[in-house]
Amino acid sequence: MTLPQTVKHITSRDVAARAGVSQSAVSRCFTPGTSVAAETRERVLKAAMELGYRPNVHARNLITGRSRMVGVVLAHLDNLFYPRFLQELTDALQAQGMQVLLFVADGRHQAELMEQLLNYRVDGIVLAATTLNAELAKACTAAGIPVVLFNRVAGDDIDRAFHSVQTDQEAGTAALTRLLIANSHCRIAYLAGNLESSTNQARERGCRAALAAAGQTLFAYGVGDYDETLAAAQVLKWFRTGQRRRPLAQCPDAIVVADDQMALAVIDTLRHTLGLRVPEQVSVVGFDDVPQAAWPSYELTTHAQPLPEMIEAVMKLLSVQLQGRDQQGTEPAMGQSIILQGHMRLRGSVRINSA
Known part of the structure; x- marks a missing residue:
């Protein structure tokens, strides 16, 4: 029985010999962030392509400990x-x-x-x-x-x-809340995310601080846990008694939402389930500025994270x-x-x- 021939693996030493450079120069050419002369890099890459060389990342990691x-x-x-x-x-x-x-x-x-x-x-x-x-x-x-x-x-x-x-989560929601107050909203609700997350805690503080500075308090409060279904359900609790919609004077006229994902669900629920107009009857603001927030169907006012x-x-x-x-x-x-x-x-x- 004839055993199959072993394929010879091309090494950095082979590339160095073909390119006429040191083995360390070859290594530098394949290490991101290292400084190599343009001529040397060109010769090494040309030799590597001709020989079909591929750097052994695993071996290099074993050597470097990274x-x-x-x-x-x-x-x-x-x-x-x-x-x-x-x-x-x-x-x-x-x-x-x-x-x-x-x-x-x-x-x-x-x-x-x-x-x-x-x-x-x-x-x-x-x-x-x-x-x-x-x-x-x-x-x-x-x-x-x-x-x-x-x-x-x-x-x-x-x-x-x-x-x-x-x-600056706190400053972001504070600015959004001040925008609502400045435009005559007086029944402002906050829809929280995960209550244990530092992100939500800071955003909620910002909303409450801005309200307190204007002599207001939260009109309504709910927890959506960063989940669209829970957010929609909370909105229905605020605007409905059973299956009957409450008078608008008994409902929030603006909702500060802890993130955009829930805010989009809030807008859909207000418009398509409750038949309300956004923003004419209820304003909504979010946080993050996800791509969908700019869609014409939402036009969500939000705080953009950089x-x-x-x-x-x-x-x-x-x-x-x-x-x-x-x-x-x-x-x-x-x-x-x-x-x-x-x-x-x-x-x-x-x-x-x-x-």
């Missing part, structure tokens, strides 16, 4: 804001030669999920729409894994070594921590909280007083 993977933890992929975040973060990481390892948290098996993250030996973790408990936070710190909280802040029981990037700047801040924080770990082998420095300013998108879902 997986070049960043674990991203999301709680709800159906939230319209987070697919945009995931796309832009992935693009930014891939531009630096890194890859995303996505984990979806259901809120019930956090310990198992974080164990998987640690087992994959990711270089960093970005937590969006979820949080770490104290025990797992300490495990990440002990393993020297940088953690950046996106769109939320660390709780009192979380290791303060973690960085965070967020928009996503490109937020991604840039996440990348910078990860880079600083990884460089520090590589150079010093120490645990991450004390966490830094970056709060960026968003801006209001004034559209057609708010009734504006005529001049």
Whole structure:
């Protein structure tokens, strides 16, 4: 029996010989972010193409001790804001030669999920729409894994070594609420997201603070938990008694919604289920500025999060921590909280007083 011939794997040494450069020069050409002369890069890439060379990423990672993977933890992929975040973060990481390892948290098996993250030996973790408990936070710190909280802040029981990037949530909803007050809305309701999330807590504080400054209080309050079905059901409770619609004087004349996804469901419910006009009879504002908010069928007034700047801040924080770990082998420095300013998108879902 004749054994099949073994296919010879082309190595960086073969490419270096063909290009007439050192093996380290070949390595630099295939390492994102390294400085290589244009002529050298051209010769190496030409030689690699002729030989059919592909860099062995796994072997390189074993040598460097880096997986070049960043674990991203999301709680709800159906939230319209987070697919945009995931796309832009992935693009930014891939531009630096890194890859995303996505984990979806259901809120019930956090310990198992974080164990998987640690087992994959990711270089960093970005937590969006979820949080770490104290025990797992300490495990990440002990393993020297940088953690950046996106769109939320660390709780009192979380290791303060973690960085965070967020928009000024409180100022955003305060500005939206002041817009409503300035345009003669006096029965303002707040539809909350997840009550345990720092994001919702800050947005609710902003709404209540703006009302208090104007001598008002919330007319109505409900919890949608960032879910369209729950948001729609809450609106029906405010505007109906059984199957009968209440007089408008007994209902909110404006609704501040904790995020755009619920706000879109609120508008649909007001218009198509209750037969009300938005904004003539009820104004609606949201938060995030997802692409659908600008659609002509919604024209949602909302607070836009500066996503490109937020991604840039996440990348910078990860880079600083990884460089520090590589150079010093120490645990991450004390966490830094970056709060960026968003801006209001004034559209057609708010009734504006005529001049």
